[in-house]
Amino acid sequence: MELVIVLLIGGILAAIAIPMMRGRTETAKWAEANASAGIIRTAVRACIAERGIAEARKFAGVNMGSAETRSTLGFASGDLDGSYFEPDDYTITDITADGIAVVTVTGGSKPESPAGTYRLDAAGNWRKQ
Numbered sequence: 799m800e801l802v803i804v805l806l807i808g809g810i811l812a813a814i815a816i817p818m819m820r821g822r823t824e825t826a827k828w829a830e831a832n833a834s835a836g837i838i839r840t841a842v843r844a845c846i847a848e849r850g851i852a853e854a855r856k857f858a859g860v861n862m863g864s865a866e867t868r869s870t871l872g873f874a875s876g877d878l879d880g881s882y883f884e885p886d887d888y889t890i891t892d893i894t895a896d897g898i899a900v901v902t903v904t905g906g907s908k909p910e911s912p913a914g915t916y917r918l919d920a921a922g923n924w925r926k927q
Contacts, residue, residue, distance in 0.1 A: 835901040835918040841871040842899040862888040882911040
């Protein structure tokens with residue numbers, strides 16, 4: 799009888815813990831994308847400092863999958879390759895008049911990547927789209 803009770807308690811705990819851990823795993827995966835989006839944003843600011851806002855605004859709407867774009871922004875080969883995301887997943891959606899890049903990240907390109915789309919907006923908010 800005690801064994802049945804222990805198994806029952808273990809089953810209840812597993813039923814509660816597994817969905818909670820799955821959600822945290824997704825959050826951790828998206829943290830990689832958020833960090834890379836911040837790095838892209840910093841690269842755009844550096845481009846503005848070097849070449850001016852008009853030159854940097856040419857990157858609005860550009861996908862980071864282009865090796866030429868990555869090179870122009872100062873990224874070396876493989877800099878945006880992560881465990882769950884690759885350069886094609888990042889798009890510079892907009893560059894504000896203040897020179898702040900809005901970066902959209904779409905998951906699902908790698909086997910273990912999470913599905914969905916998040917955006918790092920001009921205010922620095924990381925939100926699901």
